[in-house]
Amino acid sequence: MKAENKNDTTITARDEAIHQEQRDLERIIYPLLITGVLLSSALLLLGLALVVFTPATMPHEMPALGEIIPLALALQPAGLFGLGLLALISTPILRVAFSVVGFLIERDFRFALITLVVLVIILISILLGEG
Amino acid sequence: LAHPVIGARNNKETMEQIFWIAIISFLVGGFGSMLGIGGGVLLIPLLTTVFGIPIKTAIAASIISVIATSTAAGAVYVGKGMSHTRLAMVLEIATTAGAVLGGLTAVLLSPNVLAGIFAAVLLYVVYSMGRKQANGDNPGATGQLDTYFEDPKTGKRVTYGVKRLPYGMAASFLAGNISGLLGIGGGVIKVPVMNLMMGMPIRAAIATSNFMIGITAAASAVIYYQQGLVDPSIAVPTALGVLGGAQVGSRLAGRLQSDQLKLIFRLLLLFFAAQMIYRAVVG
Numbered sequence: 001m002k003a004e005n006k007n008d009t010t011i012t013a014r015d016e017a018i019h020q021e022q023r024d025l026e027r028i029i030y031p032l033l034i035t036g037v038l039l040s041s042a043l044l045l046l047g048l049a050l051v052v053f054t055p056a057t058m059p060h061e062m063p064a065l066g067e068i069i070p071l072a073l074a075l076q077p078a079g080l081f082g083l084g085l086l087a088l089i090s091t092p093i094l095r096v097a098f099s100v101v102g103f104l105i106e107r108d109f110r111f112a113l114i115t116l117v118v119l120v121i122i123l124i125s126i127l128l129g130e131g
Numbered sequence: 132l133a134h135p136v137i138g139a140r141n142n143k144e145t146m147e148q149i150f151w152i153a154i155i156s157f158l159v160g161g162f163g164s165m166l167g168i169g170g171g172v173l174l175i176p177l178l179t180t181v182f183g184i185p186i187k188t189a190i191a192a193s194i195i196s197v198i199a200t201s202t203a204a205g206a207v208y209v210g211k212g213m214s215h216t217r218l219a220m221v222l223e224i225a226t227t228a229g230a231v232l233g234g235l236t237a238v239l240l241s242p243n244v245l246a247g248i249f250a251a252v253l254l255y256v257v258y259s260m261g262r263k264q265a266n267g268d269n270p271g272a273t274g275q276l277d278t279y280f281e282d283p284k285t286g287k288r289v290t291y292g293v294k295r296l297p298y299g300m301a302a303s304f305l306a307g308n309i310s311g312l313l314g315i316g317g318g319v320i321k322v323p324v325m326n327l328m329m330g331m332p333i334r335a336a337i338a339t340s341n342f343m344i345g346i347t348a349a350a351s352a353v354i355y356y357q358q359g360l361v362d363p364s365i366a367v368p369t370a371l372g373v374l375g376g377a378q379v380g381s382r383l384a385g386r387l388q389s390d391q392l393k394l395i396f397r398l399l400l401l402f403f404a405a406q407m408i409y410r411a412v413v414g
Contacts, residue, residue, distance in 0.1 A: 011290050015277045022216055022278075026209045033206040037199065041374060044367050048149075058145050062361045081363040085195060088370070089352050091202050092345035096223075099216065111217055118223045118346065125231040125350045129357035 018108075025102040029095055036091030043084030047077040093122055145364060148182060153368035155181065160200065160376025165383060166396055167337055169197055169344065170373050171315030172256055173396075175249065176403035179410075184365055186242045186249075190314030191355040192366040194348050196373040197316045201345030203374060207381070213280045213338035215331070218293055221276075223343050225300045226307035226317070227350045233311025234351035238358050240312075247411035249313055253404035256319045257397045264326055264333045273330065280335060294330040302328075303343070311351035316344040 011019075050056045059078040063071050068086060071079025096119050103112035155177055156170070163170035171193045178189035208214050237245065273292030282289050293299070302324035306317035318340045325336035355361055 011272050011277050011279060015272075018217070019212070019278050023212050025216070026212065030206060030209050033202050033209065037203050037206065037374070040199070041371060044371055047363075048367060048371070052146070058149070058364045060362050060364050061359060062356060062363060065357075078363065081367055085356070085361065085366070085370075088195065088198050088202070089349050089356070092198060092349045095205075096220075096346055099220065111220060114224065115220045118220060118227055121224070121227040121231060122346070122350045122353075125227070125234065126353045126357075128231065128235060129354035 018106075021102075021106050025099070028102075029098060032094060032098065033091060036087055036094070040084045040088040040091070043072075043080050043087060047080030047084065050075065050077050050080070093119075096122070149364060149368045152178070152182065152365060153372040156196065156369045156372025157376035157379075160196075160373035161380035161383070162376070162392070162396065163373075164200070164204075164377040164380035166392060168260075168396070169200055169316035169318055170376075171197055171313070172253060172319070172400060173403070174369065174373070175314060176253075176407060178365065178369070180403075180406060182365075186245050187237065187360050188362050188365055190237065190245070191352075191360040192362070192369040193314035194310075194352045194355060195361065195366050196370045197310075197314070197348040198345050198352060199370045199374045200377045201316065201341055201348065203377060204341050204381070205345060208338040208341060211280065211283060211338070213335050214342040215276065215278055215293075215335060215339045216342070217278075218276050218299075219339050219343050221296070222299055222303040222321075223346055225304040226310075226321075226343055226347045229304040229307025229309075230311035230347045230351040231354070233308040233313075234354035235311075237312045238354070238360070243411050243414050245313070246407045248309075250404045250407035250411060252309060252313060252315070252319075253400050253407060257400050257404065259319055259323055260393060260397055262323060262327075270330050270332060282334070289332055289335075291330060291332055291335065295328050299324060299329045307347050307350075310344070310347050311354070314351075314355075316341075317347060318344055 051058045056077050059081065062085065063078045063082045068079055068082035072083040096115060100112055100115045100119060103115055156174065159170035159174050159177065163173065174193050174196065175189045178184045178192065179186050269289050270291045272290055273294055275293045275296065277290065277292040279288050279290040302321055306320040309315065309320060310317035321340045322336050325331045325340065326333050
């Protein structure tokens with residue numbers, strides 16, 4: 001990353017190629033984002049519908065990570081809310097993970113490493129959050 | 132509506148509160164997306180003052196809605212190639228680190244201190260919304276992370292590179308820190324720095340910042356979740372409301388007078404800043 005300032009409007013062939021590869025990667029990421037938002041909204045709405053239309057009560061705490069799947073399979077609102085939020089929180093994290101793979105495919109190891117650092121910091125926060 | 136249903140069972144009051152939180156979040160989401168601002172700065176004061184929700188619970192609900200809007204908006208931007216993924220990842224190292232620190236600090240800080248910091252950020256946002264934007268036309272390559280996008284209005288190619296990356300890193304760390312601490316996206320800090328100091332066109336700055344915000348918010352959301360601060364009776368209607376509102380708002384954007392909208396928004400924020408200062412002092 002050079003700091004020199006040429007300030008003309010041209011762009012190198014390499015940067016042009018990078019841009020095209022980026023666009024290709026984004027075409028893969030688009031369905032991921034849409035799926036994440038729709039899946040999450042559907043789960044949250046289903047949980048809310050259960051609270052409104054059945055005797056199920058509205059929980060005031062989220063279930064622990066390990067309890068989410070069993071509760072969701074039992075169609076408990078807490079489980080559906082947990083799964084819905086998990087889907088939502090995972091979407092940007094998965095996007096970062098996809099970018100690491102994308103950079104590796106492009107053989108751009110410097111940016112694969114930079115993106116991997118971001119992923120590691122998020123994983124650290126998952127571990128620290130338990131404390 | 133003063134201190135209702137925290138911990139209450141499934142009574143009429145809870146259901147009413149869920150309904151009104153969804154309505155208010157819908158309005159905030161719509162309003163925010165028309166101005167290109169995430170709703171967090173407005174949402175948290177509303178949740179705490181109108182519903183008497185504790186500030187940390189409001190922050191946790193807001194950070195989840197921030198992920199929702201960022202992801203939904205990201206799906207719109209991603210097809211247009213306006214977000215600068217490489218730059219975003221470089222800056223994201225600083226932002227996520229800041230967010231994790233912010234999230235961990237927020238859990239420890241007293242609600243008064245959080246309200247005081249929130250008031251300061253609100254005042255900054257009021258000031259920041261009055262600033263001019265730069266680099267509208269074609270700023271040109273700089274030899275550092277050069278890229279381009281097609282302007283959706285004119286169809287012309289806009290080429291730009293990045294300047295003053297260290298300032299961008301510092302602003303990103305601060306933005307991440309504030310985001311983790313207060314549950315807002317942090318775009319209000321990043322976008323002006325990207326636009327005015329780093330030489331990015333405003334559209335690219337907004338798209339790139341939006342891309343980063345979801346990742347940043349996810350990093351601190353896991354902390355709030357695991358600390359038991361996410362209350363589904365508040366977070367769920369907030370996320371769904373903001374998401375729905377943003378869908379409507381982004382379609383209405385451009386049809387309404389954005390200058391007047393901006394003025395109303397700034398006055399509201401000013402009012403809430405005063406209220407947060409009161410809360411910080413009186414408790």
